[in-house]
Amino acid sequence: MPLLTACGGSDSGKREGATSGKAADKLLPTYVASTIAKPDLPSKNGSSAGYTSKVDLATLATSVPKKLGTGAPLKVMSPFWGTPPKPGCAYYTALDATVGTKITWQNQDGNTYGEKLGAVLASSSIPDMVVVPGWELVGKISNAVTAKFMDLGPYLAGDKVKKYPNLAAIPSDSWRMSIFGGALRGIPMPAAPASFITPYYRKDIFDKRGYTVPKSADEFLSWAKEATSAKAKVWACGDMRWSSAGIFGVLPSGTLGWNIEDDGKLTNRIEHPEYLESLEWVRKLFAAGVVHPDDKANTGDPGQRFTAGQVLVYNGNGADWWGKTVEQAQSNPDFQIEGMDYFGADGGNPTLYAAQPAGIWSMIRKGASKETVENALAAANFAAAPYGTKERMFVEYGVEGTHYTVKDGVPVKNERGIQEVNSAWALLAAPAPFTAHPDFPEIARKQVEWQQRQGAFMKKTSTYGMNIVEPTRYATLSSQFEQLEIDFVRGHKKLSDVQQAISTWKSSGGDKLRDWYKQLLDKNGSGN
Structure with missing residues (x-):
């Protein structure tokens, strides 16, 4: 059905309502599931997929075979909890070189992010890419999202997404949650429906x-x-x-x-x-x-x-x-x-x-150049790499020897890795929900099995x-x-x-x- 606008006043237009059903289907990227790593615990009752076996680090797959970014500068604002890595650190530099990006991170305190987000969206100066958590979509912020961020449909709808295979592997339910004001404006971090508190x-x-x-x-x-x-x-x-x-x-x-x-x-x-x-x-x-x-x-x-x-x-x-x-x-x-x-x-x-199938999005400001959009999508595609790939390993552990060493087949972060590989890169996008902890595989098993047990009593609203x-x-x-x-x-x-x-x-x-x-x-x- 078309976007509902009948209930709004003069300020509403396409900024309020919802898009679902056939109208939403036309806006969605084509879904192409990843076949890279078969989970030890497949998703069940709305759980994430679980990986409990050791990964052979020598045979990790490649999900981004060529550099998609052009090296053009990109400003990204994101919430952050804790102490963010320093600009120009080895982790940021190595990722930029691999992805083809040149990101300036504008990390903001996650505990007061709503205030900062509201102020930035009310201003005339918005960073190229902004991470928007669902819990901040209250009051004027939810309407500002539609007004200030661009429609990504021309880049991602239908088969266009196939240029970015990791984004194509994000489940359709998560993309459907990324429609704001009748257009595909968000790149989602998918969530497992059974991911309860x-x-x-x-x-x-x-x-x-x-x-x-x-x-x-x-x-x-x-x-x-x-x-x-x-x-x-x-x-x-x-x-x-x-x-x-x-x-x-x-x-x-x-x-x-x-x-x-x-x-x-x-x-x-x-x-x-x-x-x-x-x-x-x-x-x-x-x-x-x-x-x-x-x-x-x-x-x-x-x-x-x-x-x-x-x-x-x-x-x-x-x-x-x-x-x-x-x-x-x-x-x-x-x-x-x-x-x-x-x-x-x-x-x-x-x-x-059931939890909603997405709750955090990265969005690109209206008026951004084609090159800026493509660099932002290149970063998101890299961040959405599935488990069992070199790209996922890079995002989560950094560079071997610099940020981590391998002990008994398990990557272990060193002090520098703990400080630097703790960034907002992971908030730009994410693959289909999965749980894996190579250092504590039993914890991954317990988490997924807990979700599966609770998911048996789950309803959708x-x-x-x-x-x-x-x-x-x-x-x-x-x-x-x-x-x-x-x-x-x-x-x-x-x-x-x-x-x-x-x-x-x-x-x-x-x-x-x-x-x-x-x-x-x-x-x-x-x-x-």
């Missing part, structure tokens, strides 16, 4: 103390009280709001929050009784004193408290499973991190909702696979709820405050936004 627990401490992993909300609270000892500086958990959504079957906010229920009604996540039940359960954890005081104060890093043994359960993304294992391997060899399987609040099966730009008049409608949730679970706000906020949301535009979504879904079809 993980409730991690300290398996080594559980085993040592004889704890059984909880299997219901009540069991978790009982265990948490038993496990907490403020005197010993040990608390059961951090703020469990993210995991609580999975336990109580609440739509994550990252799914746009809308779904057509079994009774045919289109409802928002905050209207479901499970939404309040989920928050009230987390409030009970805080009230029982089982949450670390720094989590209550909302300061510091929950992951550090977890590795220090001060917190036994915390929420994290999939990367933490390997990241924490590597971090603790030398200093704390007994350390074991495991993902807790989701349970329904009552102890039955959980209801989990009505807006799955759609990139929907809401009208600007609703831009701030839901903005208060994140802080309200934080305050409520800590006892700073009352249940009546949340209920009043929901009521205000409905009367201030929520009901009208529902009508807008209903018309959009009627015209475009449901994502599930």
Whole structure:
């Protein structure tokens, strides 16, 4: 169906709505799957593919046989967490020489990236290529994306993408999520639908103390009280709001929050009784004193408290499973991190909702020259190299001898590699979702098998696979709820405050936004 524009005012035009169905199919690149490396654990129930066998580094395949860049300068702005590599470092220089690019990186603090992104998009000076995370697509930023970034269809739609084989191997669902305002504007980092937030627990401490992993909300609270000892500086958990959504079957906010229920009604996540039940359960954890005081104060890093043994359960993304294992391997060899399987609040099966098939994009500014666009696409094509290729190895480990050495067939970064091969190159694009850790293959197996188990209870929402730009008049409608949730679970706000906020949301535009979504879904079809 054509882009829905009937619900907007004079500022809307092609900037709001969604494109799906046959209209979207015409905009998509032709899908040509990569056949380079067969996974040991094929994708199942929406999981990523898993690689647990050692890769023969001497026989890595080539996915970019010729240099596609011309060496023209390219400015790239991206979020960054930690200390970025220095300009002109060996990693940047070697990649530029291989890809044919000359990138000036404008790395910005990932924690405050939304502010910087908003300011840059509101200005007249936009870098050639900008990384746009889905969680920043709120308020005016989502509309600015359509106004400020170019349509990549002339370069990538249909068979045109075959010039860039690694981009052609990105699944169509991820490309469909890259349509903004009726045009293909984003180059996606694909995500596995079963890549849920993980409730991690300290398996080594559980085993040592004889704890059984909880299997219901009540069991978790009982265990948490038993496990907490403020005197010993040990608390059961951090703020469990993210995991609580999975336990109580609440739509994550990252799914746009809308779904057509079994009774045919289109409802928002905050209207479901499970939404309040989920928050009230987390409030009970805080009230029982089982949450670390720094989590209550909302300061510091929950992951550090977890590795220090001060917190036994915390929420994290999939990367933490390997990241924490590597971090603790030398200093704390007994350390074991495991993902807790989701349970329904009552102890039955959980209801989990599929993550969107893409959540981060790189985009190219409108008005960029043909050479700039082609250099940007050359960089993205290199970054999207699949597992088992020289290019993937280069992006993830750098140059052998300079950034890593090979021990027992496994690449190991040296100090320079740790400092430099930690860059935003990986955010320009990515291959079909996969998990591989040559140094800890069992962690890769556990991650994928965890996804497969949770994925068995996964549903797709009505807006799955759609990139929907809401009208600007609703831009701030839901903005208060994140802080309200934080305050409520800590006892700073009352249940009546949340209920009043929901009521205000409905009367201030929520009901009208529902009508807008209903018309959009009627015209475009449901994502599930």
